[in-house]
Amino acid sequence: MTQDSTPSGYEPLTVESIPAxxxxxxxxxxxxxxxxxxxxxxxxxxxxxxLVFIVTGPGGSVIVKQALPYVRLVGDSWPLPLKRAFFEYxxxxxxxxxxxxxxxxxxxxxxxxxxxxxxxxTPHVILRQSLMAGVRHDGLARAMGLxxxxxxxxxxxxxxxxSQRKADLALFADNVExxxxxxxxxxxxxxxxxxxxxxxxxxxxxxxARMRRDIDLKxxxxxxxxxxxxxxxxxxHGDLHTGSIMVTADETRVIDPEFATYxxxxxxxxxxxxxxxMAYYAQPGHAExxxxxxxxxxxxLDVVAGIWRTFEAEFSRLWRQERTGILxxxxxxxxxxxxxxxxQALGRRLNAIWQDTLGFAGVEIIRRTLSLxxxxxxxxxxxxxxxxxxxxxxxxxxxxxxxxxxxxxxxxAMLDLARTIxxxxxx
Amino acid sequence: MTQDSTPSGYEPLTVESIPAxxxxxxxxxxxxxxxxxxxxxxxxxxxxxxLVFIVTGPGGSVIVKQALPYVRLVGDSWPLPLKRAFFEYxxxxxxxxxxxxxxxxxxxxxxxxxxxxxxxxTPHVILRQSLMAGVRHDGLARAMGLxxxxxxxxxxxxxxxxSQRKADLALFADNVExxxxxxxxxxxxxxxxxxxxxxxxxxxxxxxARMRRDIDLKxxxxxxxxxxxxxxxxxxHGDLHTGSIMVTADETRVIDPEFATYxxxxxxxxxxxxxxxMAYYAQPGHAExxxxxxxxxxxxLDVVAGIWRTFEAEFSRLWRQERTGILxxxxxxxxxxxxxxxxQALGRRLNAIWQDTLGFAGVEIIRRTLSLxxxxxxxxxxxxxxxxxxxxxxxxxxxxxxxxxxxxxxxxAMLDLARTIxxxxxx
Numbered sequence: 001m002t003q004d005s006t007p008s009g010y011e012p013l014t015v016e017s018i019p020a021x022x023x024x025x026x027x028x029x030x031x032x033x034x035x036x037x038x039x040x041x042x043x044x045x046x047x048x049x050x051l052v053f054i055v056t057g058p059g060g061s062v063i064v065k066q067a068l069p070y071v072r073l074v075g076d077s078w079p080l081p082l083k084r085a086f087f088e089y090x091x092x093x094x095x096x097x098x099x100x101x102x103x104x105x106x107x108x109x110x111x112x113x114x115x116x117x118x119x120x121x122t123p124h125v126i127l128r129q130s131l132m133a134g135v136r137h138d139g140l141a142r143a144m145g146l147x148x149x150x151x152x153x154x155x156x157x158x159x160x161x162x163s164q165r166k167a168d169l170a171l172f173a174d175n176v177e178x179x180x181x182x183x184x185x186x187x188x189x190x191x192x193x194x195x196x197x198x199x200x201x202x203x204x205x206x207x208x209a210r211m212r213r214d215i216d217l218k219x220x221x222x223x224x225x226x227x228x229x230x231x232x233x234x235x236x237h238g239d240l241h242t243g244s245i246m247v248t249a250d251e252t253r254v255i256d257p258e259f260a261t262y263x264x265x266x267x268x269x270x271x272x273x274x275x276x277x278m279a280y281y282a283q284p285g286h287a288e289x290x291x292x293x294x295x296x297x298x299x300x301l302d303v304v305a306g307i308w309r310t311f312e313a314e315f316s317r318l319w320r321q322e323r324t325g326i327l328x329x330x331x332x333x334x335x336x337x338x339x340x341x342x343x344q345a346l347g348r349r350l351n352a353i354w355q356d357t358l359g360f361a362g363v364e365i366i367r368r369t370l371s372l373x374x375x376x377x378x379x380x381x382x383x384x385x386x387x388x389x390x391x392x393x394x395x396x397x398x399x400x401x402x403x404x405x406x407x408x409x410x411x412x413a414m415l416d417l418a419r420t421i422x423x424x425x426x427x
Numbered sequence: 428m429t430q431d432s433t434p435s436g437y438e439p440l441t442v443e444s445i446p447a448x449x450x451x452x453x454x455x456x457x458x459x460x461x462x463x464x465x466x467x468x469x470x471x472x473x474x475x476x477x478l479v480f481i482v483t484g485p486g487g488s489v490i491v492k493q494a495l496p497y498v499r500l501v502g503d504s505w506p507l508p509l510k511r512a513f514f515e516y517x518x519x520x521x522x523x524x525x526x527x528x529x530x531x532x533x534x535x536x537x538x539x540x541x542x543x544x545x546x547x548x549t550p551h552v553i554l555r556q557s558l559m560a561g562v563r564h565d566g567l568a569r570a571m572g573l574x575x576x577x578x579x580x581x582x583x584x585x586x587x588x589x590s591q592r593k594a595d596l597a598l599f600a601d602n603v604e605x606x607x608x609x610x611x612x613x614x615x616x617x618x619x620x621x622x623x624x625x626x627x628x629x630x631x632x633x634x635x636a637r638m639r640r641d642i643d644l645k646x647x648x649x650x651x652x653x654x655x656x657x658x659x660x661x662x663x664h665g666d667l668h669t670g671s672i673m674v675t676a677d678e679t680r681v682i683d684p685e686f687a688t689y690x691x692x693x694x695x696x697x698x699x700x701x702x703x704x705m706a707y708y709a710q711p712g713h714a715e716x717x718x719x720x721x722x723x724x725x726x727x728l729d730v731v732a733g734i735w736r737t738f739e740a741e742f743s744r745l746w747r748q749e750r751t752g753i754l755x756x757x758x759x760x761x762x763x764x765x766x767x768x769x770x771q772a773l774g775r776r777l778n779a780i781w782q783d784t785l786g787f788a789g790v791e792i793i794r795r796t797l798s799l800x801x802x803x804x805x806x807x808x809x810x811x812x813x814x815x816x817x818x819x820x821x822x823x824x825x826x827x828x829x830x831x832x833x834x835x836x837x838x839x840a841m842l843d844l845a846r847t848i849x850x851x852x853x854x
Binding site for chain 1: 583584589590593594596597598600601603606607610615618619639640642643645646649650652653656657658659660753754755756758759760762763765767768771772775
C-alpha cells in the first residue's frame with residue numbers, strides 16, 4: 001500500500017454507488033442478503049474526518065466507513081492519508097482481543113479504498129447526545145473503566161510479549177498524520193494565536209489572554225506533549241471522547257480508534273474524563289429550568305469517579321493476575337515471596353498514571369474550548385454569555401488539573417474542585 | 428534481509444580468508460591498496476559479541492567488524508541475529524551527523540555478512556585500559572559531555588522532524604534481541620538468582636542477599652526498566668561504557684553502538700557515569716602502593732563532574748539555539764516574548780534527565796557487579812577480598828543513586844557520597 005498518497009483505484013463511495021461497488025464482498029452479502037438491489041444506504045458521518053454509511057438489506061445492516069483523502073471538517077485544503085483506515089482496522093482487532101465485545105466486529109477491510117465494513121450498533125446512540133439530553137446510562141462508568149484498564153494494560157509491556165509489542169510499536173509509528181493532528185491541535189494551538197483556533201469571544205478573551213501568558217500552564221502542556229510523543233507505554237485508542245462511545249440504556253461500546261498510537265496509559269483516561277467534565281459544565285446551557293440539571297450533573301461526576309475507580313480496581317486485578325510481560329516480573333517479586341514489592345510498585349504506577357490522567361484531562365478541556373474542534377455540548381448553547389460561562393468553568397478546572405497534576409490530592413479533591421468552580425466566581 | 432535467521436551465504440571471516448573475501452570491495456582497496464596479497468589481518472575482538480579485525484595494507488588500515496550469529500562471550504548456545512550490524516551501521520551514520528568526527532567513518536556495510544568496514548583509530552586505546560593503568564586523558568570529559576548532549580538532543584523530538592523520528596523509531600524497534608539482553612542482564616538478573624549471574628563470593632554474599640530483599644531497590648530498578656523500554660525520547664548509543672570509548676592523550680572517540688535503540692536521554696549518560704564510578708572504586712586494586720591512586724581517583728571524579736556539566740551546558744545551548752522539533756516549540760515561548768517559559772521548561776527537563784541519569788547509573792553499577800558481564804577493572808583484581816571491597820563500594824553507591832534518584836541534591840552531593848563510601852565502612 002502506498003500510504004502517503006491516494007492509491008489509484010480509490011474512489012469515495014456514495015449512497016448510490018454502494019450496492020454496485022460492495023455486492024461482491026461475501027462478508028457483506030452474508031449479512032445484508034445477496035440481492036444488492038434491495039440494499040439501502042444512508043450517510044450518517046457526523047465526525048470530522050470520514051464518510052460513514054449505514055447499509056441495510058433484508059438480512060440486516062452494516063456500517064461502511066471510508067476514509068477521505070482530506071479532513072472532512074476542513075476540506076481538501078487539508079490532505080490526510082487513507083492509511084488511517086489501516087490503523088483503525090488494526091486497533092479494532094487488538095481492542096477486540098483485549099476487551100471482547102466492546103468494539104465493533106470488523107467484517108471486511110480494504111486498504112486501497114480506505115474502507116472498513118463493520119458491525120452496526122443499534123439502537124445505540126452517541127453518548128455525547130445523551131449528555132446533552134440529560135439521559136443516564138447504567139453501567140457506563142464500569143464499562144469504560146474496564147475498557148481502559150484492559151486495553152491499556154494488555155497492550156503494554158506489563159502484559160505483552162515484548163518482541164510483539166515492539167513490532168506493534170513500529171506498525172503504529174507510521175500513523176504520523178493523525179498523531180500530527182493531536183500534537184498540534186491538542187497540545188500546542190490552544191497556547192498561542194494559531195490559525196484554526198476559535199473561542200467564544202469576547203466572553204472568553206480575558207481568560208484566553210491570561211492563559212497564553214501563563215508560563216506554568218504552557219510548560220505543563222508541553223510536558224504532557226512530550227509524554228504523548230515519547231512515552232510509548234501502550235496502544236491507545238487515541239481519541240477516546242464521548243463522541244467515540246455508543247450507548248443504550250445499559251450497553252456501552254467504543255468506536256473510531258483511527259488515532260491509535262503507542263502512548264502513555266493516562267492519555268485515553270484523561271481525555272475521557274475531560275469530556276465528562278465539559279459535559280458537566282455545559283448542563284446549565286441545556287437545563288429546561290434553572291437548576292433542573294443539578295442531579296444530572298452529580299450523575300456525571302459519579303461517572304467520572306466510577307471510571308477512575310473501576311480502572312484502578314481492574315488495573316490492579318490485571319497487575320496481580322496477568323503481569324506476564326517484561327516489566328515488574330513476578331520472578332523478582334511474587335516468586336521471591338515478595339508480594340509487598342509488587343504492591344508497592346503497583347501503587348507507584350497507579351499514582352504516575354493518575355498524574356498523567358490529570359494532565360491530559362486538563363489539556364483536553366483547554367483544547368476543546370480554544371482550538372479547532374469544540375464539543376457539541378458547548379457549541380449548541382446559543383446564548384454566548386451562557387456558553388462562555390460554561391466554557392470558562394472548564395478552562396479553570398483544566399488549568400488546575402494540568403498545572404497541579406503532580407501534587408493533586410486525589411479523586412475526591414478533583415470532584416470537589418469541579419463543583420467549587422461550578423458554584424463560584426473563580427476568575 | 429532475513430533478519431531473524433542467519434542468511435545463506437553468511438560465513439565468518441578469518442585472518443586467512445580476509446584478503447580473498449574483501450579484495451573486490453573498492454572502499455577497502457582504496458584505503459589498503461589493490462594488492463590484497465600484501466594485506467595483513469589480525470583479530471582484536473575483545474568484546475562480548477563479535478569478530479573484529481584490523482586489516483593493514485600498504486596504503487593504510489581499516490577495522491573489519493563482523494557479527495557472529497551467537498554471543499561470543501557465551502557461545503553458540505546463545506544465538507544472536509546478525510542484524511545487529513545493520514543497527515550499528517545506522518546508528519553510526521546518525522551519530523556522525525549529530526556529532527561529527529566522534530565515531531568511526533563507515534566505509535562499507537554488508538548486511539548478509541553482518542559486516543561493517545570502518546575507520547581504524549590509531550594510536551587510540553580503549554579507555555577502560557587507561558582507567559586500570561591510571562592514565563589521564565585531556566578533553567575526555569568535554570568530548571563525552573558534548574557527544575551525549577549532541578547525539579541525544581539531536582535524535583529527539585526537540586530537534587528532529589517528527590515523521591523522520593517516528594520512521595527511525597520504527598526502524599530501531601526491530602533491534603529486539605540486543606534490547607532483550609539489556610532488559611534482562613541490566614534490569615532484572617541482578618535482583619534474583621538468575622542463571623548467568625556471578626559475583627565475588629563469599630565476600631559479597633551478605634550485601635547481595637540484602638539487595639535481593641530490598642523492596643525499594645527492586646521497585647526502583649523496574650521503574651528504570653519501564654523507562655528504558657517505553658520512554659522513546661531519543662536514539663541511544665545503548666552501550667556507552669568505558670569499553671566503547673577510544674582515547675589518545677587528547678582525543679576521544681566512541682565506538683560500538685550496536686545496542687542502539689530509542690530510549691530515555693538519561694540512559695547513555697547514566698551508564699557512562701556508572702562506569703567511571705566503578706573505575707574510581709577499583710583503583711585500590713590497581714594502586715602500586717596504598718594511596719598511590721588517590722589523585723587519580725579525584726581525576727576520575729573530575730571527569731564525572733565534567734561530563735555532566737558539559738552535557739548540561741551543551742544541552743542548554745542546543746535547547747536555546749536548535750529547538751526546531753515539535754516539543755516546547757519556540758512558537759509558544761520565544762516567539763511570544765516568553766523566553767522565561769522556555770528556560771523554566773529547560774530547567775525541569777534537565778532535572779528529569781538528572782533523575783534518570785542517577786537511576787540508570789545505579790542500575791549499571793549493580794548489574795556490572797552481580798550479573799553476567801563484569802568490568803575488567805574489577806575482574807583483574809586477583810585478591811578476592813580487595814576486589815570484593817571495591818565492588819561493595821560500587822554497590823553501596825549504586826543503591827543510593829537508584830533508590831534516591833528523585834530526591835538527590837545534585838552533582839556535588841553525588842561526588843561527596845562517592846568519596847564518603849570510599850573512605851568509610853558503610854555496610
